[in-house]
Amino acid sequence: MAVISYREALNQAMKEEMDRDANVFIMGEEVGHYNGAYKVTQGLLQRFSERRIVDAPIAEMGFTGIGIGAAMVGLRPIIEFMTFNFSLVAIDQIVNNAAKIFQMSGGQYNIPIVFRGPGGPAVQVGSQHSQSLESYYAHVPGLKVVMPSTALDAKGLLKSAIRDDNPVVFIEGETLYNTTWEVPEGDDELIPIGLADVKRAGSDITLIAWSKMVWTCLEAAKQLAEEGIEAEVVDVRTLRPLDVETLATSVKKTGRCVIVEVGWPVAGYGAEVAYQMQKHCMDMLDAPIERVTSDDVPMPYAKNLEDEVQPQVKDVIEAVKRALYLI
Amino acid sequence: MSTPDSKRIEQEDPVEYVETTTDELAPLYRQMLAIRRMEEASAKAYSQGKIGGFLHLIIGQEAVCVGATAALKPEDYVVATYREHGHAYAKGVAARGIMAELYGKKTGCVKGLGGSMHIFDKATNFLGGYGIVGGHVPIGAGAAFASKYRGDGRVTLCFFGEGASTIGGFAEGLALAALWKLPIVLICENNQYSMGTPLYRSLAVEDVSLRALGHGMARDRFDGDDVVKVKRRIGEAVERARTSGEPTLVEVVTYRFRGHSMSDPGLYRTKDEVEEWKRRDPLNRCRQRLIDIGFADADLEALEADVKAEIEDAVKFAEDSPPADDYKSYVVKE
Numbered sequence A: 001m002a003v004i005s006y007r008e009a010l011n012q013a014m015k016e017e018m019d020r021d022a023n024v025f026i027m028g029e030e031v032g033h034y035n036g037a038y039k040v041t042q043g044l045l046q047r048f049s050e051r052r053i054v055d056a057p058i059a060e061m062g063f064t065g066i067g068i069g070a071a072m073v074g075l076r077p078i079i080e081f082m083t084f085n086f087s088l089v090a091i092d093q094i095v096n097n098a099a100k101i102f103q104m105s106g107g108q109y110n111i112p113i114v115f116r117g118p119g120g121p122a123v124q125v126g127s128q129h130s131q132s133l134e135s136y137y138a139h140v141p142g143l144k145v146v147m148p149s150t151a152l153d154a155k156g157l158l159k160s161a162i163r164d165d166n167p168v169v170f171i172e173g174e175t176l177y178n179t180t181w182e183v184p185e186g187d188d189e190l191i192p193i194g195l196a197d198v199k200r201a202g203s204d205i206t207l208i209a210w211s212k213m214v215w216t217c218l219e220a221a222k223q224l225a226e227e228g229i230e231a232e233v234v235d236v237r238t239l240r241p242l243d244v245e246t247l248a249t250s251v252k253k254t255g256r257c258v259i260v261e262v263g264w265p266v267a268g269y270g271a272e273v274a275y276q277m278q279k280h281c282m283d284m285l286d287a288p289i290e291r292v293t294s295d296d297v298p299m300p301y302a303k304n305l306e307d308e309v310q311p312q313v314k315d316v317i318e319a320v321k322r323a324l325y326l327i
Numbered sequence B: 001m002s003t004p005d006s007k008r009i010e011q012e013d014p015v016e017y018v019e020t021t022t023d024e025l026a027p028l029y030r031q032m033l034a035i036r037r038m039e040e041a042s043a044k045a046y047s048q049g050k051i052g053g054f055l056h057l058i059i060g061q062e063a064v065c066v067g068a069t070a071a072l073k074p075e076d077y078v079v080a081t082y083r084e085h086g087h088a089y090a091k092g093v094a095a096r097g098i099m100a101e102l103y104g105k106k107t108g109c110v111k112g113l114g115g116s117m118h119i120f121d122k123a124t125n126f127l128g129g130y131g132i133v134g135g136h137v138p139i140g141a142g143a144a145f146a147s148k149y150r151g152d153g154r155v156t157l158c159f160f161g162e163g164a165s166t167i168g169g170f171a172e173g174l175a176l177a178a179l180w181k182l183p184i185v186l187i188c189e190n191n192q193y194s195m196g197t198p199l200y201r202s203l204a205v206e207d208v209s210l211r212a213l214g215h216g217m218a219r220d221r222f223d224g225d226d227v228v229k230v231k232r233r234i235g236e237a238v239e240r241a242r243t244s245g246e247p248t249l250v251e252v253v254t255y256r257f258r259g260h261s262m263s264d265p266g267l268y269r270t271k272d273e274v275e276e277w278k279r280r281d282p283l284n285r286c287r288q289r290l291i292d293i294g295f296a297d298a299d300l301e302a303l304e305a306d307v308k309a310e311i312e313d314a315v316k317f318a319e320d321s322p323p324a325d326d327y328k329s330y331v332v333k334e
């Protein structure tokens, strides 16, 4: 077992899949000569040449559509968004074409494509560069939406995404690239899309999160343990399709649930999770389901405000205590 | 690639300066110098951790925003990118407000909410710095549409990089400005790199101004080394917009001395290339020109001391200002 970074895990996943399948290629801004804005594609140009590592100019709508068209006729593109904020320029292609062509064509043309890149708040980059857009994509039938929290999940899930015959929106944590995890060496093991993962076992309450908020929940669980409260942390990993069973099993066991997301509250993905949990666990719930989200505002620039807006460990702990009727 | 109508612009060396007077040039030099010093001060504060996020400096390109805005009236509009501290300053936004914004302070021109990429100032008709490449081009066209609608005679300058010329926001903004004859000057600051990508890898035809042809739009293309030249040539386009309501696409060739942002080490270009451009620094050239046309030494010294004091004051103001404290009041207007 080697301890590798989230960035390295993604890099390995792409390298291995490109070695395995000549139809896989990467297209995006600064992915080749610059080795990626976040260095996720480091070294891939040298290995695979310009034919398969395609530096695109600033034309998200264009190269997203090019990826979809190429996928229709048999290639397996990985489209990198420098950040998911810029995917909004291309969202028409993703929602109106990638997600619909299989159904529009009566099942004749499927779209095996991965849209990947960092998402979620970064640090002090202001409202246009710091937002969580997973709820936009999770809303759309025809897409799969994956958001790994660890290097292990990042690698196994990206490999599955590349092999998937459908469009997969794969949102990496912009602040997770340097986090590390144990990943088996020469790993050819895939982590299936559609499975949640219990990241910490506990009996008193279930914390449900994805991406960076898993780390926030793990830290909250650690602090809660010092007070004798054992929280179970369940990592959603795949927002669409959602693994209701794993989540519900945990919530039925603990009887309490806090859903933590870094996105906005209104129509945020956590609202869907909350609905599913009350539907499947109603009789076993000992308290109303709590949600912790960012404040309902565009992200401010100033560091002190930015911290105030986003869910912090203390906010999770507070929500846990509310669900336990301790405050 | 070249087409019959495209020529690669080499910086003229020595520059053929446009006729000017010390009265005209001194204030332009002052602005360029203040922007240079402000950018240097912000780089320093960034390295001290006092400014966060992305910081895109315009060092090397000052002649473009200063020359262009000098062709405007106060009521005219400017729209810019995330690399906009200089444009804001040239439009009249105080260094204090800009610096305090970079520091994320309550006294910043957008109250610490926007930071480096989002300077706005209604008082000087600075319609903002925008972070999504190309997205602000239609915004600029929209301000120009309003001017035409109201017949108020105002002109909009919209700045963007050559990297923006491949995105839909630019293409559509350009098409509509041409179709509806909007009083706007679209200014492509071609600093030859879009992040780490040299323009020959991002553009099939390196002359961005040629895009105007297909829309029947006026165009211009020149080298941004002489601030007075920029002022005159943009001035022609501004006059066209003001008097006949016709838009112009102008490409000004320039060079950024620093990385794309503070986190970019700039490994995609050689030291020699950067040094060569620095040798032709438009700020130094402007200073030399000022001396050559007879600006007194004592006046130059006073001007430079004044700029130094202004930027030091702005930094001190930013340092001493209270932190930003309100992120809730401006989500929707009540």
Ligand SMILES: Cc1ncc(C[n+]2csc(CCOP(=O)(O)OP(=O)(O)O)c2C)c(N)n1
Pocket: A029, A058, A060, A082, A086, A089, B081, B083, B131, B132, B133, B134, B160, B161, B162, B163, B164, B165, B191, B193, B194, B195, B260
């Ligand atoms: C739609 C979109 N895609 C990508 C980015 C990331 N990005 C920011 S600036 C930049 C390069 C822009 O180059 P250019 O337009 O030439 O302007 P310059 O930065 O050189 O002033 C890129 C790729 C972005 N902000 N918006």
